[in-house]
Amino acid sequence: MPTAPPEETPRDCTIADALDVVGDRWSLLVVRELFYAQQRFVEIVRNTGAPRDIVAARLKKLVEHDVIARELYSERPPRYAYRLTAAGRDLAPVLLTLKRWGHEHVRGGADPVRFDHTCGHEFVAEVHCTACGDAFAASQLRLSRVDAPAPGTG
Amino acid sequence: MPTAPPEETPRDCTIADALDVVGDRWSLLVVRELFYAQQRFVEIVRNTGAPRDIVAARLKKLVEHDVIARELYSERPPRYAYRLTAAGRDLAPVLLTLKRWGHEHVRGGADPVRFDHTCGHEFVAEVHCTACGDAFAASQLRLSRVDAPAPGTG
DNA sequence: GAAGTGAGTCGAGTTTTCAAACCGACTCCA
DNA sequence: TGGAGTCGGTTTGAAAACTCGACTCACTTC
Incomplete structure (x- = not known):
């Protein structure tokens, strides 16, 4: 009996x-709308341009993954608001x-x-190292715990 | 002739x-592999787990959008390397x-x-304001040039 | 009443994705 | 000279996802 080939996981x-x-076409646009403080189904549909059933499916999935929360704000007729959870708010950097x-x-x-920042300028995102505060540079990173060359050299 | 309804763009x-x-399931994983300095088709297939035809299609699309470049590094047999362009390298923050x-x-x-940073600690990404250097906080942003409430309140 | 709104659902048709097989041009090894 | 393996894909056929438009239901407003 031959040995199994090396796994290609x-x-x-x-x-x-x-x-x-x-990681699909619409989820992050839905999150974007909530980030922009839109919370109603029709607004999300209008502003993303996604089909209604796709929006419904994505909202459901994002609720299941605890990225957003669905809240009933009117019983009669039933009306729902969607809000970002802490996890959803943490998508802002993305x-x-x-x-x-x-x-x-x-x-x-x-x-x-x-976006305007309270510092008075337009907010443009820049990634920094949480530990030392320096701005990201590929040359200053080294990959560990994975069998591949150093990043940023491609 | 009635006026057109408000556009729902x-x-x-x-x-x-x-x-x-x-913005699809595989493109960013392909870019990730190039970021990890993998450059050959079979390595990208193996490490992403994506179907071969999808990898081929995504590589083609990313080349068309100038995110990556395809280089012939062996004529006989024809062998290709994929590398990040400047635009591709700029996806690192994402x-x-x-x-x-x-x-x-x-x-x-x-x-x-x-990732280990040259500062000696693990590199954990944090978004800062390019202008003033302060770390991102939703409460310090204000949205302009779009008809919606301020962000971060949802 | 009639029309409109909000939050979806449903059905049909189209497109994309997936897994596996296949292919050509080579190299390596005996 | 023959066989196995590598690389960079393409082809195939079925399954899943997507898209579009219509429809529902429970209200509210005109």
């Missing part, structure tokens, strides 16, 4: 875990970095949506 | 622009914030992949 990775929850990337590398001109 | 948004390019979120809110235990 995909990389065990929390990025993939995150994408299991929000949205902010995506927004910057989309602005710089996909859309040429001005960004139609802009 | 989705929100014009660079987050949506970004998601047009990388991957790093997604990685943190997946670690904190999807997977309970230890992160199987870890």
